[in-house]
Amino acid sequence: LDLSKIFNPERIAVVGVSMTNQFHPANIIYNKNFYGYDCETYGVNPKGGELEHRPIYRSVGEIPAKVDLAVVAVKAHQVMDVARDCAAAHVGALVVISGGFAEMGGGGLALQNDLVELCQANSMTLIGPNCFGVYSPPLVDTFFLPPERTVTPRKGDIAVASQSGAFLVDQVMTSFYEAGVGISVAVSMGNKAMVDEECLLQHFIDRTDTRCICFYIEGLDPGVRKFIDSARQVTAQTPIVVYMGGKTERGQAAARSHTAALAGNHDMIAGALRQSGILEAETEREVTSFCKILSFYHHRPLRQCNIAVLSSSGGHGVLASDLASQASLNVAELSADRQQKLRELVEPAIRDIASFGNPIDLTGSATDQDFERSLDYLLAQDDIEAALVLTLPYTPMLTSFVGTRLGQVVKRHDKPVVAYVPNLAKYGMVLEGFELNGIPVVHSIEDGVQMMKALRLLGLYAGGEDPGCPR
Amino acid sequence: LDLSKIFNPERIAVVGVSMTNQFHPANIIYNKNFYGYDCETYGVNPKGGELEHRPIYRSVGEIPAKVDLAVVAVKAHQVMDVARDCAAAHVGALVVISGGFAEMGGGGLALQNDLVELCQANSMTLIGPNCFGVYSPPLVDTFFLPPERTVTPRKGDIAVASQSGAFLVDQVMTSFYEAGVGISVAVSMGNKAMVDEECLLQHFIDRTDTRCICFYIEGLDPGVRKFIDSARQVTAQTPIVVYMGGKTERGQAAARSHTAALAGNHDMIAGALRQSGILEAETEREVTSFCKILSFYHHRPLRQCNIAVLSSSGGHGVLASDLASQASLNVAELSADRQQKLRELVEPAIRDIASFGNPIDLTGSATDQDFERSLDYLLAQDDIEAALVLTLPYTPMLTSFVGTRLGQVVKRHDKPVVAYVPNLAKYGMVLEGFELNGIPVVHSIEDGVQMMKALRLLGLYAGGEDPGCPR
Numbered sequence: 029l030d031l032s033k034i035f036n037p038e039r040i041a042v043v044g045v046s047m048t049n050q051f052h053p054a055n056i057i058y059n060k061n062f063y064g065y066d067c068e069t070y071g072v073n074p075k076g077g078e079l080e081h082r083p084i085y086r087s088v089g090e091i092p093a094k095v096d097l098a099v100v101a102v103k104a105h106q107v108m109d110v111a112r113d114c115a116a117a118h119v120g121a122l123v124v125i126s127g128g129f130a131e132m133g134g135g136g137l138a139l140q141n142d143l144v145e146l147c148q149a150n151s152m153t154l155i156g157p158n159c160f161g162v163y164s165p166p167l168v169d170t171f172f173l174p175p176e177r178t179v180t181p182r183k184g185d186i187a188v189a190s191q192s193g194a195f196l197v198d199q200v201m202t203s204f205y206e207a208g209v210g211i212s213v214a215v216s217m218g219n220k221a222m223v224d225e226e227c228l229l230q231h232f233i234d235r236t237d238t239r240c241i242c243f244y245i246e247g248l249d250p251g252v253r254k255f256i257d258s259a260r261q262v263t264a265q266t267p268i269v270v271y272m273g274g275k276t277e278r279g280q281a282a283a284r285s286h287t288a289a290l291a292g293n294h295d296m297i298a299g300a301l302r303q304s305g306i307l308e309a310e311t312e313r314e315v316t317s318f319c320k321i322l323s324f325y326h327h328r329p330l331r332q333c334n335i336a337v338l339s340s341s342g343g344h345g346v347l348a349s350d351l352a353s354q355a356s357l358n359v360a361e362l363s364a365d366r367q368q369k370l371r372e373l374v375e376p377a378i379r380d381i382a383s384f385g386n387p388i389d390l391t392g393s394a395t396d397q398d399f400e401r402s403l404d405y406l407l408a409q410d411d412i413e414a415a416l417v418l419t420l421p422y423t424p425m426l427t428s429f430v431g432t433r434l435g436q437v438v439k440r441h442d443k444p445v446v447a448y449v450p451n452l453a454k455y456g457m458v459l460e461g462f463e464l465n466g467i468p469v470v471h472s473i474e475d476g477v478q479m480m481k482a483l484r485l486l487g488l489y490a491g492g493e494d495p496g497c498p499r
Numbered sequence: 500l501d502l503s504k505i506f507n508p509e510r511i512a513v514v515g516v517s518m519t520n521q522f523h524p525a526n527i528i529y530n531k532n533f534y535g536y537d538c539e540t541y542g543v544n545p546k547g548g549e550l551e552h553r554p555i556y557r558s559v560g561e562i563p564a565k566v567d568l569a570v571v572a573v574k575a576h577q578v579m580d581v582a583r584d585c586a587a588a589h590v591g592a593l594v595v596i597s598g599g600f601a602e603m604g605g606g607g608l609a610l611q612n613d614l615v616e617l618c619q620a621n622s623m624t625l626i627g628p629n630c631f632g633v634y635s636p637p638l639v640d641t642f643f644l645p646p647e648r649t650v651t652p653r654k655g656d657i658a659v660a661s662q663s664g665a666f667l668v669d670q671v672m673t674s675f676y677e678a679g680v681g682i683s684v685a686v687s688m689g690n691k692a693m694v695d696e697e698c699l700l701q702h703f704i705d706r707t708d709t710r711c712i713c714f715y716i717e718g719l720d721p722g723v724r725k726f727i728d729s730a731r732q733v734t735a736q737t738p739i740v741v742y743m744g745g746k747t748e749r750g751q752a753a754a755r756s757h758t759a760a761l762a763g764n765h766d767m768i769a770g771a772l773r774q775s776g777i778l779e780a781e782t783e784r785e786v787t788s789f790c791k792i793l794s795f796y797h798h799r800p801l802r803q804c805n806i807a808v809l810s811s812s813g814g815h816g817v818l819a820s821d822l823a824s825q826a827s828l829n830v831a832e833l834s835a836d837r838q839q840k841l842r843e844l845v846e847p848a849i850r851d852i853a854s855f856g857n858p859i860d861l862t863g864s865a866t867d868q869d870f871e872r873s874l875d876y877l878l879a880q881d882d883i884e885a886a887l888v889l890t891l892p893y894t895p896m897l898t899s900f901v902g903t904r905l906g907q908v909v910k911r912h913d914k915p916v917v918a919y920v921p922n923l924a925k926y927g928m929v930l931e932g933f934e935l936n937g938i939p940v941v942h943s944i945e946d947g948v949q950m951m952k953a954l955r956l957l958g959l960y961a962g963g964e965d966p967g968c969p970r
Contacts, residue, residue, distance in 0.1 A: 051895040053863075127852055172863075177893040179923060192814025194863075198891060199818075202921045246817060273814065278830050279821035282813070282858050311945065312818070342753070343663025343744065346717060347670075347783070350750035359749050381598055387753050392524075392643075392665075420669060422648040424522040450673045452650060472783065 029153055029223065031231045033120030035164045035213060037067050037096035041088045041119070043110050044101040044126075045071040047079060053125055053172035054101040060175050067168045070095065089117040097121045099161060099170045104128025104139060107157070111143060115150035122147060123170050124157035130219045131158055144221045159218025160193030163201075171197060171216070178202075184210015186319050187232040189225065190244035191217055192273065200242070203316045208463060209323055212237040224251030226258055233262055240322045241266060242315065246273040246283040248297050256300045263305030267327065267486065269318045270301055271309045305489040307482055314478050317470065321479035324468040325444040329487030330413050334358045335480055336406040337387035339418035340394045340426070344448075344473065345387030348416060351477040357484060362386045366409070373401040392423040396430040403434055407441035414444045414483065416476050417467075421455045428457035435465020444483060446476045500624055500694065502702045504591030506635045506684060508538050508567035512559045512590070514581050515572040516542040518550060524596055524643035525572035531646050538639045541566065560588040568592045570632065570641045575599025575610060578628070582614060586621035593618060594641050595628035601690045602629055615692045630689025631664030634672075634682075642668060642687070649673075655681015657790050658703040660696065661715035662688055663744065671713070674787045679934060680794055683708040695722030697729055704733055711793045712737060713786065717744045717754040719768050727771050734776035738798065738957065740789045741772055742780045776960040778953055785949050788941065792950035795939040796915040800958030801884050805829045806951055807877040808858035810889035811865045811897070815919075815944065816858030819887060822948040828955060833857045837880070844872040863894040867901040874905055878912035885915045885954065887947050888938075892926045899928035906936020915954060917947045 040061060044054035054071075062069040062082075070093075071079060076086040085091050088098055088110070098114045100107055104126050114122060129140035140157060147154040155161055161170030165183060171193070178197060181204040190196035193216035204211060212235060215228055225243055232241045241262075245252055259268050274283035275294045301308045309315040337348045337359050352359045362370070367384035374382060374390065375398055383389040388406075390398050399417065406412055419430060431447065438445045447462045449455050451471035459469045470476040511532060515525035525542075533540040533553075541564075542550060547557040556562050559569055559581070569585045571578055575597050585593060600611035611628060618625040626632055632641030636654060642664070649668060652675040661667035664687035675682060683706060686699055696714055703712045712733075716723055730739050745754035746765045772779045780786040808819045808830050823830045833841070838855035845853060845861065846869055854860040859877075861869050870888065877883055890901060902918065909916045918933045920926050922942035930940045941947040 056895065173893045174895050177895070177925075190814075192812075192817065194812030194814035194891065195818070196814075197893065198812070198815065198921055202923060206922060244814075246814075273817040273821065275821045276824035278824045279817050281832070281856075282817040282820045312943065313945070341663075341665030341669070343661075343665035343715075343717075344669065346663065346744040346750050346753040347666070349753045350744060350746045353747035353749045361752070385752075420665065422644045422668065424527065424645050424648070450669055451677065452673060454648075474782065474784075 029227050030120070031153060031223070031227070033096045034123070034153055034155060034162055035167070037121070037168055039068040039070070039093055039095050040097045040099060040168060041070045041072050041085075041091055041095045042099045042101070043072040043088065045073050045079065045084055047073060047075060047077060047084070052101070054099070056172045056174055057099055057101065057170055060169055064175060065168050066166050068093065087113045088119060089113055091117070095119050097123065097168065099123045099125065101125040101172065104136065108139070108142060108146065111146050111152070115146060115152060119152060121153040121155070123155045123159070123161035125159065125161060125170070125172060127158040129157045130221070140219060140221050147222060154222040155215065156218040157221060160196065160216035163214040173197065179205040181205045182208070182210040184212060184323060185237060185239040186211045186242055186323055187213050187235065187238040188242045189215040189217055189228045191220070191246045192244060193218065195244045195273065199312045199315065200244070203312070204319070207316050207320050209316060209320045220251060225255035226251055229255055229258055229262065233266055239266065239326055240269070240319060242269045242319050244271050244273065247280065256304050256306065259306050260304040264490065267322050268306045269309055269315060269322070270306050271312065271315045272297065302489065307485050313475060317475045317478035318482040320468050321444070321446065321482050324466065325483070327486065328444050328483055329490050330480070330483045331487050332358070332411060332413060333484050333487070334360055334411050334413055336412050336415040337418065338390070338399065338402055338406065338415055339387055340390050340392055340420050340423050341418065342383065342389045344418045344420070345389050348418065348473050348477070349387055351474055352480070355477050355481045355484070357477065357480050359386055370402055370405055373405055374398045392420070393425060394423065395425045396427055396433055399430055400433045400437060403445070404437045404440070407437065407443050407445070414480060416446050416448065416480065418448045418473065419458065421449065421458045428461055431458060431461025431463070431467060432465050435462065435467055438467055446470060446479050448473055448476050500698050501591070502624060502694070502698070504567040505594070505624055505626060505633055506638070508592070508639055510539040510541070510564055510566050511568045511570060511639060512541045512543050512562055512566045513570045513572070514543040514559065516544050516550065516555055518544060518546060518548060518555070523572070525570075527643045527645055528570055528572065528641055531640055535646060536639050537637050539564070558584045559590060560584055562588070566590050568594065568639065570594045570596065572596040572643065575607065579610070579613060579617065582617050582623070586617065586623060590623060592624040592626070594626045594630070594632035596630065596632060596641070596643060598629040600628045601692070611690060611692050618693060625693040626686065627689040628692060631667065631687035634685040644668065650676040652676045653679070653681040655683060655794060656708060656710040657682045657713055657794055658684050658706065658709040659713045660686040660688055660699045662691070662717045663715060664689065666715045666744065670783045670786065671715070674783070675790070678787050678791050680787060680791045691722060696726035697722055700726055700729055700733065704737055710737065710797055711740070711790060713740045713790055715742050715744065718751065727775050727777065730777050731775040735961065738793050739777045740780055740786060740793070741777050742783065742786045743768065773960065778956050784946060788946045788949035789953040791939050792915070792917065792953050795937065796954070798957065799915050799954055800961050801951070801954045802958050803829070803882060803884060804955050804958070805831055805882050805884055807883050807886040808889065809861070809870065809873055809877065809886055810858055811861050811863055811891050811894050812889065813854065813860045815889045815891070816860050819889065819944050819948070820858055822945055823951070826948050826952045826955070828948065828951050830857055841873055841876055844876055845869045863891070864896060865894065866896045867898055867904050870901055871904045871908060874916070875908045875911070878908065878914050878916070885951060887917050887919065887951065889919045889944065890929065892920065892929045899932055902929060902932025902934070902938060903936050906933065906938055909938055917941060917950050919944055919947050
């Protein structure tokens with residue numbers, strides 16, 4: 029399937045623009061692309077006429093230029109007529125926003141089959157129906173939501189596809205924006221009558237701007253099966269994160285009426301994902317944590333899962349130890365010898381009050397330098413593969429420069445480090461210091477442990493020669 | 500034990516103020532109380548002299564006024580001398596910030612026992628040692644962190660006590676601030692040589708400004724045992740939320756060196772908590788979710804655990820159904836008859852595209868009125884006990900007034916409702932509309948389900964006459 033017209037259209041038509049309702053999905057799509065994206069944008073409504081002194085065409089065929097992509101937001105029963113018009117005008121691809129197809133069963137399913145047949149016969153690639161479509165900056169964005177009401181993550185290297193548009197907009201776009209995770213492209217597949225997971229996977233791995241792939245699926249159907257099979261060839265190179273909706277009976281019932289998803293046994297699907305080396309995120313938050321750590325440390329599997337926890341607070345060390353244990357990570361006690369070495373590295377002021385056992389508690393009197401020298405020592409140990417640094421900017425000696433200093437340590441040792449900084453706007457300078465220097469920041473210890481878990485799973489699925497991680 | 504001098508001191512002495520180090524804990528405590536709290540504040544240092552043109556006293560006895568509370572931040576080996584001086588000056592209470600006691604074992608434990616004996620003999624109430632002490636606005640705050648580096652939650656009706664100071668400051672103070680949860684008072688107990696959970700529980704239940712109590716504990720010792728026993732008499736009236744650190748072996752090891760906590764089997768402690776009707780928060784996030792819902796709906800147990808999920812997105816409905824099922828809540832399908840009634844209540848524009856089965860998906864074209872009329876109908880059903888409303892402010896018809904309208908519906912039916920609003924600053928007006936009208940807002944569906952779980956546990960532990968909740 030040729031997806032180029034979907035992701036790189038030069039000219040789009042938006043079919044269904046209302047002459048009276050500025051909130052109509054077609055009007056929102058028309059306006060956001062006309063004003064905000066690089067594609068040429070044409071409006072279509074059978075009545076024709078003018079909207080805000082710009083021509084509205086009676087049909088796609090009437091547009092005086094070759095249209096690459098038609099975005100269709102009309103009532104279900106009108107979609108076939110629009111599609112025929114598009115076929116006659118040699119349009120390359122359709123994004124059908126409209127609902128009222130397979131998710132309604134019966135007649136809706138028949139209508140969807142007719143639509144697929146027509147598209148296939150005319151070499152039109154079809155996204156949807158019953159979807160948000162595609163977000164491919166800076167060219168095109170068919171998500172029918174007013175831009176001032178949404179946020180868009182920065183440009184980055186994660187491609188995302190979702191069976192649910194709302195999950196994509198809310199859990200992915202919003203959470204990624206908040207966490208500073210960048211995306212290359214996003215697709216809401218809806219009923220995936222033609223373009224499905226398998227098809228998008230093949231496209232994503234060919235993109236030079238994409239290094240990690242994320243899917244939201246709602247059950248198991250032939251497309252998902254094929255996708256999981258194909259993923260096996262891919263995951264050693266390009267990590268894939270999957271989050272499943274419809275895990276419980278009630279969730280499955282809701283999914284059926286949502287996107288006509290076929291139910292599948294969750295344990296069985298989870299097993300298949302593991303076998304293909306796909307990282308299953310178990311919660312929405314894990315989706316963001318997994319994608320964020322993978323965008324910082326592309327492919328850095330943990331083998332033994334020995335991590336160091338470096339903190340300026342004993343209580344945080346206790347919490348981190350609990351969470352790490354529950355996630356099958358080792359926070360192994362340091363030998364007395366190593367503890368003594370660490371003690372000698374820190375300032376005299378904290379030597380007698382700090383704990384060096386791992387978790388290491390440098391206390392609230394720790395300085396940037398104490399953190400820097402301790403982390404440097406810890407990462408130099410062969411058996412320590414990664415570190416979780418718990419930075420509490422309310423301790424008075426810590427400066428906003430600490431992230432910049434620790435970033436240099438990490439570059440020297442080339443081992444993954446995650447920093448915890450509490451989620452307050454006023455700690456923004458501390459956060460920036462870390463992230464600008466290559467260390468991802470989390471706002472809860474749990475999220476940090478989830479990130480380490482992602483690297484542990486990478487090691488586990490890669491069939492590590494050194495299977496040291498507790499299973 | 501008399502805790503009045505701890506929570507309501509008129510005059511405090513801060514012992515250990517440094518003449519040279521402005522970041523010394525004693526200096527931070529001295530300055531924050533001198534400038535920011537109602538208590539009279541005196542500085543003490545054996546050298547005496549002046550600091551910024553204010554007198555520094557050689558001893559507490561030298562202060563020309565009766566001191567209610569002495570905050571001690573000197574080296575461990577100097578603490579006994581200071582305590583003797585305080586006893587001679589008839590000080591009512593000590594907060595000993597200093598570490599170097601039982602958490603170090605051996606000599607530290609002996610020193611701690613001597614300190615307790617001295618305090619008991621002189622009727623001085625002792626908080627700590629090895630603690631942050633007390634936050635009792637607007638009178639006193641002994642947390643030795645610069646106020647510009649921390650946040651404080653609004654005044655509210657939740658009392659908090661923690662074995663870990665850092666947990667209190669970070670997980671509680673910061674998270675509560677972010678979530679808009681208010682606290683009446685907060686105590687960091689440290690080694691709890693004298694004032695422990697049991698003792699604080701008795702104080703908290705007597706406070707007229709407190710309607711909910713939250714503890715962080717790190718293992719089981721006689722004080723915790725007694726607290727759990729006493730709680731049994733209290734929880735029917737005042738809900739108690741407990742979060743446990745040191746759940747795993749590694750966490751327990753860390754806790755031992757942190758606050759000399761005695762390890763306890765987590766399952767056993769969890770069982771004891773349940774029997775006393777205490778709500779155990781399983782994650783840090785649950786601490787905030789539980790406390791927030793309890794501060795909005797003080798004591799509103801769910802009996803059958805039937806909840807309605809009202810959304811403008813199918814995908815969100817699927818996620819909510821999964822999460823609710825996993826938390827033993829029923830999102831039961833509505834009868835065809837009820838679905839039809841709902842359909843007639845909403846605007847014609849969405850009648851054919853919305854799903855009314857529960858989760859109810861009003862679609863992205865839903866208006867404030869569609870939400871209002873649907874919620875009104877749902878809460879009027881006898882068997883529906885609560886509702887989770889998923890509000891997505893990026894749908895174009897929704898206004899910032901929606902929370903105000905739904906608040907009136909909730910007041911009419913007097914059933915608990917939680918609203919999900921994605922966590923973006925620009926949705927602040929939507930959030931305010933809900934919370935000012937009595938509906939708590941969460942920023943993840945998971946948090947909303949956790950809140951319902953808290954009400955489910957209330958019903959379960961109250962020995963509900965109607966044990967309809969799945970166990």
